[in-house]
Amino acid sequence: MPLYIVGLPGSGKSAVGRILKEDFGYDVVDFDEILKIETGKSFNDIIRNNGLQTIKSLEGKFLKRFKKFEEKIVVTLGTISNLELFNGKIIYIKIPKEKFVKRLKKINKKYSDKELDIIFEEMHSIFSQKADLVISSENKTKFDISKIIDDFYRKNLKK
Template identity: 25%
Template structure:
């Protein structure tokens, strides 16, 4: 079950890179945020409004821990790392790749962050969220890809090369 699981902050390019990578290596593509929205019948931001942050995290943990895939690139939501069961499962079924970018780059890429269904606690800033999540991404990653200053194609190629070397 050689899957590639992409983790990282919102705006890191997980979905965009994932689609291209899947095409290049002949894999399927799974966007776990879309799986959550399909299962719940509403957008992530609406799940947050309905169930609160902890509700979204619980749903995200359950959906991600039930993904059954082979030869797939799986792009996860930025908050996937809050689900221990999901992360253990994803590490079992694939190579987890953290797309690492600086706070400045993430901050510049994100538009209306609330529309994206980003998990913020009351009073939390993007900087404090970044500082909280980065150690968790690093903890769960098999491979860390520094995407700073690189284009989508360049990051995709680094992931392709690193994951193939990891499987050898």
């Protein structure tokens, strides 16, 4: 059964995925990397030029294509539109709203504060409800978060 790492942009999902792969030896699939390979563009470029809807669509395609992850850790792009495709445990890396707003405004200035507040509240609410584990990133290093995920994996899934 796979483990999905979700979180808003800027939550450190990819950095945690790298630590889980390099330091803990997990088999990790990072959708940010697949995105770069498939489109030739980064997450930031796609958000800036095409918007969040394109990211949601691409994540759905990746989830359908890589349906049988089995015992992998999957680092998602962080959207909520494809949660029905998740067939494993979900871990939500929670970041403060201010950090999310700052990150998205830096990537794409066309989003208003009100739009970003709505996006944050909607995504945070759904991730919190669906997640098997919520990890607050405040006062934690990426390694601390990775260790919490490793402990969860060992207790709830086999390695």
